[in-house]
Amino acid sequence: MSFSIVVFQGPSASGKSTLQARLGLPRIVTWTSRAPRAGEQDGREYHFATREQIELMHRQGRMLEINEYRGNLYGTSIRSLEEAGQDGQPRSSVMEPKGARLVKQLLGERALLIGVSASREQLERRLFERKVSIEEQQFRMASFDEEMAALAQCDIVIRNDESQFRVAESIIEYIRRGLE
Numbered sequence: 001m002s003f004s005i006v007v008f009q010g011p012s013a014s015g016k017s018t019l020q021a022r023l024g025l026p027r028i029v030t031w032t033s034r035a036p037r038a039g040e041q042d043g044r045e046y047h048f049a050t051r052e053q054i055e056l057m058h059r060q061g062r063m064l065e066i067n068e069y070r071g072n073l074y075g076t077s078i079r080s081l082e083e084a085g086q087d088g089q090p091r092s093s094v095m096e097p098k099g100a101r102l103v104k105q106l107l108g109e110r111a112l113l114i115g116v117s118a119s120r121e122q123l124e125r126r127l128f129e130r131k132v133s134i135e136e137q138q139f140r141m142a143s144f145d146e147e148m149a150a151l152a153q154c155d156i157v158i159r160n161d162e163s164q165f166r167v168a169e170s171i172i173e174y175i176r177r178g179l180e
């Protein structure tokens with residue numbers, strides 16, 4: 001099976017970005033209207049654009065989907081997904097469940113959806129350690145049940161509690177070799 005794209009989904013702080021980095025594939029760069037954070041570069045972490053530009057792309061049928069998150073728009077262009085299949089080099093992406101489901105619908109078996117899960121206690125601790133505001137922690141935990149339920153749509157779910165980090169990374173390594 002040759003995959004064009006590997007999509008990670010799961011609750012906040014479950015370890016999606018960590019496991020994505022371990023997999024080592026080039027990332028699909030998505031669009032956002034949020035301001036770049038320190039150290040972020042246009043075209044690397046995201047394509048940074050205005051809300052109006054992203055909405056226009058959506059109206060023109062150039063976006064697979066757009067999603068509102070904390071007052072900002074996010075979206076994946078169809079072209080970025082098509083490119084992922086063309087050069088034989090698979091790409092990876094982190095998406096919330098709605099976006100991940102649409103990628104699966106568009107690409108079928110060429111998309112591998114990897115769910116990442118961890119216990120509520122572990123996630124609360126990791127968010128606490130991130131030193132974000134209490135309000136931000138509560139906001140992220142509020143979607144916990146929904147994110148856990150949405151793991152049902154994934155092709156594989158990796159448990160990434162602290163006691164399982166090595167197992168989780170071995171599974172990613174196994175998938176990585178399978179993609180070579």
Ligand SMILES: Nc1nc2c(ncn2[C@@H]2O[C@H](COP(=O)(O)OP(=O)(O)O)[C@@H](O)[C@H]2O)c(=O)[nH]1
Binds near residue numbers: 067094
């Ligand atoms: N549906 C969808 N979600 C996206 C897209 N790009 C990023 N996201 C999600 O938007 C959320 C916010 O991302 P970000 O602003 O980088 O902050 P983070 O929560 O610190 O990762 C994360 O859950 C991302 O996975 C996209 O193109 N489509």
Ligand SMILES: Nc1ncnc2c1ncn2[C@@H]1O[C@H](COP(=O)(O)OP(=O)(O)O)[C@@H](O)[C@H]1O
Binds near residue numbers: 015017019
């Ligand atoms: N397999 C792992 N090994 C070591 N640390 C991990 C692992 N998975 C997650 N973490 C830690 O947990 C925290 C949340 O992980 P992160 O990848 O940022 O989550 P997400 O992208 O899902 O929000 C980070 O501090 C990260 O270093």
